[in-house]
Amino acid sequence: MPTLSPVVILAFAAVTAHALGSLLGAMLIHPFAYWNAAAVFCFGVMSYIYLFGAVYKSISLRILLDLTRRPARTMEFSDISDRQIPEIFNERSAILIEGGLVDADGDTFVPTPAGQRLAARIARGRRLFAIGDTGLYDFDTLKSK
């Protein structure tokens, strides 16, 4: 059974909540300042998305959470690099497979046509913002400033 992507569910929920909220506001408040209400609503939705993304998927925060569960809040670096990061790699590759973006064929992985289309869109977005394709934080640039 095809599943809706979280982005579609969130967009649908936001539009529905906005429409219902605006209707309710128009019925209860006179005069109803729609654009002011829309500004507050959009800020709330964007803050939700921002916070949710940070606490749900951030790898650094995941390492921190794991660290604080350990005795004396201490972990060996090798435990992070040899166990935790490969674990995250496996989880994220599973997301790509479940999302129909990558096919697992035995021991090998290959992008599906949908995966190739998304990768092309990402590449265009990166070119637009002049972003590199490493996915790593660039601390050297920060230090040199």
Add this chain to the structure above:
Amino acid sequence: MAFIVPGERDPVDVFCGVLLLTTAMLFWNVAWSLLAFGFTLTLLTALVQAGQPLTRSEWVRAYMQGSTLEKFARNRLQLLLGTGMAKTDRQNIVATPFGAIVATIVRSTRFLFGIR
């Protein structure tokens, strides 16, 4: 801008304008962060750029552009070390009291969002 445009201005309008601007900044920050640091998206682009089927270890190497996951771990840890949420102690990584407070806030936020 609200302060140089002539005419009457309502503090509520100014406040809502600030909210709209902040919303726009958050939106582009999310989009930019996903493109720049998105782990899952970069995994996908690395696989596509390879142009051939890859095994798991080859995929890791392609993602890291020839480097290892250890470099990736160090990179992500740098964020915790740089913000004072963690510190190094020989071969160990230790969460600081500040890091413990942040972790508690993150756990509470995850609970509020219904994230396990």
